[in-house]
Amino acid sequence: MVATYLNILVIFAMIIIGYILSAKKWFNNKMIDAFSKLVLNIALPLNMYLNMIEKFEHDEFLTLATGIVLPAVSIVVTFILSKVFCSLFKVSTNRRGVFQTMFTASNTIFMGLPITTAVFGEHAIPYALLYYMCNTSFFFTVGISLIASDREGASMTWKFDWRDLVRKLLNPALVGFFIGLLWMLLELPKIKPLLDFSRYMGGLTTPLSLFIIGMIVYQTGWKSIKFNHEVAGVLLGRYLVSPLVVYLLSFIIPVPVLMLKVFMLQSAMPVQNSMAMLARAYGADEVFATSSLIYSILSYLVVIIVYLFLWI
Structure with a gap:
C-alpha cells in the first residue's frame, strides 16, 4: 500500500514541478509545444521500443500470447460502451473523440507498470505488458483518429482514405512499439x-x-480545470466500466487468477499522461483533456484503496 501511494505521489510531484517552473516563467507555450514534439516524436517511440525488447523474451511472449485475447476484447467492448455513454452524458460533439479515448484507454505504463509491480511483484510484469500492448495499439490508432476528429468536426462526412489510415498507423509511437x-x-x-x-x-x-x-494546468489556469458531467463520465469509464468489462468477460475467456487481477488493475488506471499533449497537438479540447487527466489522478488516491481492499 505504501509503495503504491509513493508511486502516485512521485507523479504528483513532477506535475507540481512543471506548474511551479511555469509560474516562475521558466516555461511558456512555446516550451510546451517543443517538449510535446520531443516526447511524441522521439522519447515515447524509443521508450516503447525499449519496453518490448527488454521486458519480453521470445519464448515467454509466445507462451503468454493466448492471454492477450481477454484485454483485446475488453478494450473493444469498452470502446463500444463509450459511444453509449457519450449519449447518456450528452457529451459535446467537439469533445466526443477525446471522451471516448479517455473512457477506453488506460495509463498502462507511466502509472500502470510501477503500481502493478508494487502490488503484485516483478512476476506480474509480463501480464501487465500484455494489457499494455492492446491498450497501446488502440490508443495510437483508433484513439489518435478520435482525437483528431474533434478538430475536424463530428458533423463532417467520413470518407475512407488509405493514405490517411497509413499516416495514422505510422505515428512515431506506434512505429517504435511495432x-x-x-x-x-x-x-x-x-x-x-x-x-x-x-x-x-x-x-x-x-x-x-x-x-x-x-x-x-498553469497556462490554462486552475479556474478552467473544472469538474463537470463529462469528466464524471470519463471517471466512470476508467474506474468502473473498464474493470467490470474485464471481470465479466473472464467468465467467457478464462485466464489464471493473477493474470485477471493484473488485467483488472491495468484497465482501471487513470487517463493516459499524453492526452493533454495529443489534444493540444491535434487541435482538440485540451482543457477538457487536462481536467479529466488531473481529476483521474486525484481520484485514484481513493480508488486504489478500494481496489486493494476488493482484489488483493
Whole structure:
C-alpha cells in the first residue's frame, strides 16, 4: 500500500514541478509545444521500443500470447460502451473523440507498470505488458483518429482514405512499439549502444509528460480545470466500466487468477499522461483533456484503496 501511494505521489510531484517552473516563467507555450514534439516524436517511440525488447523474451511472449485475447476484447467492448455513454452524458460533439479515448484507454505504463509491480511483484510484469500492448495499439490508432476528429468536426462526412489510415498507423509511437515487437519476435541481437541511447532518450518520456501537464494546468489556469458531467463520465469509464468489462468477460475467456487481477488493475488506471499533449497537438479540447487527466489522478488516491481492499 505504501509503495503504491509513493508511486502516485512521485507523479504528483513532477506535475507540481512543471506548474511551479511555469509560474516562475521558466516555461511558456512555446516550451510546451517543443517538449510535446520531443516526447511524441522521439522519447515515447524509443521508450516503447525499449519496453518490448527488454521486458519480453521470445519464448515467454509466445507462451503468454493466448492471454492477450481477454484485454483485446475488453478494450473493444469498452470502446463500444463509450459511444453509449457519450449519449447518456450528452457529451459535446467537439469533445466526443477525446471522451471516448479517455473512457477506453488506460495509463498502462507511466502509472500502470510501477503500481502493478508494487502490488503484485516483478512476476506480474509480463501480464501487465500484455494489457499494455492492446491498450497501446488502440490508443495510437483508433484513439489518435478520435482525437483528431474533434478538430475536424463530428458533423463532417467520413470518407475512407488509405493514405490517411497509413499516416495514422505510422505515428512515431506506434512505429517504435511495432519495431520493438518485431525485434523481439525475430530475436535480433540487442545492440548495446542502441539500447543505451533508447534508455536515455526514452527516460525523458515520463518526466517531460508530467512537466507538460503541470505547464498546461498553469497556462490554462486552475479556474478552467473544472469538474463537470463529462469528466464524471470519463471517471466512470476508467474506474468502473473498464474493470467490470474485464471481470465479466473472464467468465467467457478464462485466464489464471493473477493474470485477471493484473488485467483488472491495468484497465482501471487513470487517463493516459499524453492526452493533454495529443489534444493540444491535434487541435482538440485540451482543457477538457487536462481536467479529466488531473481529476483521474486525484481520484485514484481513493480508488486504489478500494481496489486493494476488493482484489488483493
